[in-house]
């Protein structure tokens with residue numbers, strides 16, 4: 001089971017606050033923590049912890065943070081030969097998390113912005129061997145488009161997690177196996193807040209199937225001939241950071257393993273929910289045995 005993640009790697013600077021600040025408001029934080037993150041890196045580590053063989057294609061700065069993050073990914077067992085070191089500083093994210101576990105995230109892409117077509121071609125053998133390729137939008141959109149083209153050339157399955165959301169060019173939709181927006185992202189991309197309408201809009205554009213992640217309301221799946229509303233697992237959430245990332249990784253792992261669709265969605269809901277019970281991004285990602293235990297409860 002080979003999963004390739006093409007995407008971002010960041011250092012996260014997180015503040016735990018009672019409530020998220022209003023525009024123009026200054027507030028005091030209760031705690032501050034620094035931890036590895038980045039949607040791409042979180043997805044890679046999540047898939048590895050769930051039992052997949054994972055290659056990551058990405059970019060880090062040559063700075064000490066870049067070295068620290070590479071070491072972390074190596075330690076987790078993610079194959080990092082597809083991660084280049086560049087002169088631009090490593091990407092980072094400023095995160096605030098409130099009492100309910102909800103967050104706001106601002107990403108400075110830094111080295112992630114150096115991910116280009118050439119680097120994909122240099123790693124074409126990794127792409128060619130993937131069972132599933134997971135992409136997000138914290139690297140240049142031009143590179144994501146080329147990655148989709150290359151994946152399609154080799155008939156590889158693509159999961160596109162369209163975060164951070166933006167209006168997407170027409171050429172991006174066709175051939176995507178699964179697109180996984182949350183409600184906000186779906187609205188930005190499709191122009192409608194209606195989940196069913198938004199999912200239909202994406203299918204009409206050529207996406208094979210859509211999973212809308214709904215936070216503590218579970219998830220909604222739609223393809224041409226199937227529709228599933230999957231109920232959530234109830235947990236005490238303290239930080240939702242990286243829950244979407246682990247959800248995406250879990251979908252890829254479960255489908256790679258041949259789980260039926262409803263079981264795959266259930267599994268991904270469990271993985272996402274568990275992620276919210278710990279502080280931070282990468283550190284909060286659950287291991288395979290923890291998820292199995294949790295699902296038995």
Ligand code: RIB
Nearest residue numbers: 010037038039093242281
């Ligand atoms: O999805 C969570 C991630 O988004 C954080 O780790 C942060 O780095 C941003 O990429």
